[in-house]
Amino acid sequence: MAEAAKRPGRAPARPVPAAPQAQPGGPGQAPPLWRLLQAAAGVLAAVKGGQSATAALAGVEAGLRPGAQALASQALRRLGRAEALRRLLAQRPPPPHADALLVLALALAWDATEAPYEPFTLVDQAVEAAKRDPRAKPQSGFVNACLRRFLRERDALVAATEANPEARWNYPRWWLERVRADHPQQWESVLTAGRTQPPMSLRVNTRRISRDAYLARLQDAGMAARPTGGQGLVLSRPCPVQALPGWNEGWVSVQDAAAQLAAPLLLGELAAPPGRPLRLLDACAAPGGKTAHLLELADAQVTAIELDPARAARIGDTLGRMGLSARVVVADAGRPQDWWDGQPFDGILLDAPCTASGIVRRHPDVPWLRRERDIAQLAATQARLLAQMWPLLAPGGRLVYCTCSVFRAEGQAQVETFLAHNKEASARPAPGHLLPHSGDSDNAPGDNQPSDHDGFFYALLARGGHGARPA
Numbered sequence: 001m002a003e004a005a006k007r008p009g010r011a012p013a014r015p016v017p018a019a020p021q022a023q024p025g026g027p028g029q030a031p032p033l034w035r036l037l038q039a040a041a042g043v044l045a046a047v048k049g050g051q052s053a054t055a056a057l058a059g060v061e062a063g064l065r066p067g068a069q070a071l072a073s074q075a076l077r078r079l080g081r082a083e084a085l086r087r088l089l090a091q092r093p094p095p096p097h098a099d100a101l102l103v104l105a106l107a108l109a110w111d112a113t114e115a116p117y118e119p120f121t122l123v124d125q126a127v128e129a130a131k132r133d134p135r136a137k138p139q140s141g142f143v144n145a146c147l148r149r150f151l152r153e154r155d156a157l158v159a160a161t162e163a164n165p166e167a168r169w170n171y172p173r174w175w176l177e178r179v180r181a182d183h184p185q186q187w188e189s190v191l192t193a194g195r196t197q198p199p200m201s202l203r204v205n206t207r208r209i210s211r212d213a214y215l216a217r218l219q220d221a222g223m224a225a226r227p228t229g230g231q232g233l234v235l236s237r238p239c240p241v242q243a244l245p246g247w248n249e250g251w252v253s254v255q256d257a258a259a260q261l262a263a264p265l266l267l268g269e270l271a272a273p274p275g276r277p278l279r280l281l282d283a284c285a286a287p288g289g290k291t292a293h294l295l296e297l298a299d300a301q302v303t304a305i306e307l308d309p310a311r312a313a314r315i316g317d318t319l320g321r322m323g324l325s326a327r328v329v330v331a332d333a334g335r336p337q338d339w340w341d342g343q344p345f346d347g348i349l350l351d352a353p354c355t356a357s358g359i360v361r362r363h364p365d366v367p368w369l370r371r372e373r374d375i376a377q378l379a380a381t382q383a384r385l386l387a388q389m390w391p392l393l394a395p396g397g398r399l400v401y402c403t404c405s406v407f408r409a410e411g412q413a414q415v416e417t418f419l420a421h422n423k424e425a426s427a428r429p430a431p432g433h434l435l436p437h438s439g440d441s442d443n444a445p446g447d448n449q450p451s452d453h454d455g456f457f458y459a460l461l462a463r464g465g466h467g468a469r470p471a
């Protein structure tokens with residue numbers, strides 16, 4: 001990086017963790033770092049403006065996207081600290097584009113041990129990025145002054161932010177207080193796990209190949225992996241999906257280990273009635289990961305409902321690659337009069353829309369996009385959907401209610417309220433709040449449970465008492 005620092009404006013972009021080298025300038029030529037910083041700052045500015053990082057990245061030039069994504073993700077995991085530092089350096093923030101570059105550089109450079117580039121290179125290139133962006137150019141001198149002061153006084157400035165919980169934990173204050181209230185024993189590990197880089201987890205389509213056989217294929221391809229849960233594998237290093245053996249043939253899907261618990265939980269207490277396959281409903285189905293898992297494990301007739309037409313199209317893509325089929329309907333699951341034929345379902349999966357507070361490690365923009373009031377609003381939607389799905393369940397049937405949230409209002413509290421008002425519903429054994437966990441098998445939740453997974457909530461509800469339809 002010393003070479004890069006001598007030539008401001010042309011520092012080659014060294015790939016940051018998990019970011020493939022981008023080469024928009026032609027074969028063998030890496031983009032200059034200032035261009036990646038501009039693109040990543042654009043993502044930060046979009047998130048601050050309320051747009052998801054995924055949507056913002058879709059607008060980034062393809063050759064810059066992997067590097068910009070890696071830098072933006074790393075910065076979002078350090079945004080609380082970076083904003084606290086910026087407040088010390090500039091009482092009034094500069095206009096949004098300059099501010100995004102300033103905050104991005106602080107987020108990436110404040111901890112030299114984790115910085116993807118030498119801090120002085122990041123500062124140098126952030127200033128270059130400001131000079132080359134007409135929207136930030138008028139403030140480039142200001143950005144330069146703030147960042148040079150930051151380099152000179154870094155230790156003192158960082159120490160001055162240490163008492164600020166947002167800087168210390170890198171979450172909005174309401175978020176960390178909510179996690180602490182909901183999980184008084186585990187709140188620190190929940191918050192810490194949310195700031196880690198998640199592994200790439202796979203689900204083997206055991207209709208096509210056994211997990212052991214697939215593991216051997218991976219090893220033949222030089223890819224290390226370890227088993228997780230019933231059908232899962234965790235790759236030691238992420239890779240493009242096209243590099244996975246049998247990807248086009250539908251041997252495998254990408255799915256977090258916690259999400260892989262839904263289908264076995266629903267099917268575990270269900271047996272097909274004599275003379276017909278199981279009738280299953282996946283009430284909130286896109287992009288179809290759990291729909292496919294249900295069909296991989298059971299010979300079932302699955303109805304997949306999805307409100308968003310663009311997302312519904314992805315269910316067809318998912319199932320098509322796996323060679324599976326379901327009845328996919330674009331509709332509001334909560335309006336069964338629009339799509340239900342009146343025949344009760346043996347099993348219902350309600351993977352309800354939620355705050356996504358359990359998948360922060362995969363979507364580090366989520367804490368910065370959400371507002372505290374979203375929890376109550378989403379909990380109301382979940383309660384409505386749960387109440388509307390319940391009458392569609394056959395007596396003796398099972399309903400899995402799940403969310404990828406760590407908040408109790410979207411999990412345990414939701415289900416307790418439902419059970420209190422539905423006397424024919426009873427709770428069956430289920431994981432409950434599965435808190436996010438990164439790393440090895442320490443503190444794994446139990447036998448055959450994943451050890452590195454996102455946060456999820458699972459409840460299994462039986463209609464008409466325990467074991468009405470034993471598997």
Ligand SMILES: C[S@@+](CC[C@H](N)C(=O)[O-])C[C@H]1O[C@@H](n2cnc3c(N)ncnc32)[C@H](O)[C@@H]1O
Pocket residue numbers: 259283284285286287288289290291305306307308311331332333334351352353354
């Ligand atoms: C958590 S995601 C589902 C993920 C999916 N089960 C999977 O595993 O791939 C929730 C989905 O529910 C959809 N959704 C939200 N409200 C809905 C409604 N009233 N009816 C049907 N789908 C809805 C959202 O568009 C979103 O795609």
